[in-house]
Amino acid sequence: MKKSILLLLTCMILTFTAEAQKERFMVLEFINVESDQLFEYIEFKDLMEKVYRQARNDDQIAGWDFWSLHSGADHSDFQYIMITYYDDPVKMMSGLDETRMIDYTKIAYPHLNDAQVVKLFENSLSMREMPMRLYMKEIVCTDDNFQMKPGVLASFDLMKAREGNFTAYEKAEEEVFKPIHQKRIEQGLMGHWSLLRTALPLGSEAKSTHLTMNVYKDYMQFFNAQAYEDMEQSDAQRRAVNEGLNSRDQKWVYLATLENVVR
Structure with a gap:
């Protein structure tokens, strides 16, 4: 009897864990970049792919996308959408702070010194605005x-x-x-x-x-x-x-x- 109850509890736990693992949470950031800085930002997003890949390898995120907009309510408001995927709502709300992002940049670009990494982030933050950010959960x-x-x-x-x-x-x-x-x-x-x-x-x-x-x-x-x-x-x-x-x-x-x- 005890073995049957233990087996049932184990199955319930495994089922709950499997369901929890299916959940996906996303942060959508609609990004505006000034027209005279678009070329620099294209270089920056390629760099960010390597940084977010380090975050994925560290299991801090479940994925990352960078989308170029062609049309919308007002195309002048946004040119890009950046999506960061999470498997946990706490991770989604906590996000990746600047210190951790800098650490991942150092791993992705070991040839850069600390001052160069910090300067890179200062430049990237100055060239973009994020007028809209949405925290979302996938329903179906x-x-x-x-x-x-x-x-x-x-x-x-x-x-x-x-x-x-x-x-x-x-x-x-x-x-x-x-x-x-x-x-x-x-x-x-x-x-x-x-x-x-x-x-x-x-x-x-x-x-x-x-x-x-x-x-x-x-x-x-x-x-x-x-x-x-x-x-x-x-x-x-x-x-x-x-x-x-x-x-x-x-x-x-x-x-x-x-x-x-x-x-």
Whole structure:
């Protein structure tokens, strides 16, 4: 009897651990760089890839992306989106402080002395602004084995659930829209889709409550997906789609290309 109880407890713990490991948390930083400093910043983000790779090797982050924006609410506000992935909400909120980033830079660039590393960071901070930062948790995603690599295209759709429709909106995304995206993936019209919920900022004045990330391997796949229309969709399915659309406001859509990636 005791062995049976112990075995059951062990299975429960393993199941809980496996579920916890599936959770993903992300910090999205929308970055503005002055036009006369874009070239310098391109060099900087290549350097940052090596630094974040050290952080990944040290298990401080689960991944890192650097996206170049092509369109959005006002393209002059942002030129890039930087995403840092975490497997733990505490790590997400703590982030990587400047001291740790400098330490990782020293590892990635052993030929630089301490003064050169500090100067590098001072220069990078002076050339960029981050007018918007979102802390998010992944709620649901498609079942796929899509590999993120430079050249991948994505649309970041910022949503705001209508007042009183928060739960209804998430249910619609999971039960109505996810199957649609899953079907597109199986038809070769999409690479990956996920729904994120905003952890911070919160409150009625927050500009968005959710974000959907729609990923395509290239422009050809992206445009084919836009032209696709599911003629087999039933009247009931169309009504469910319309109800889901009415449960939220689509605030902005940002189209971007992946330039650097760490996994």
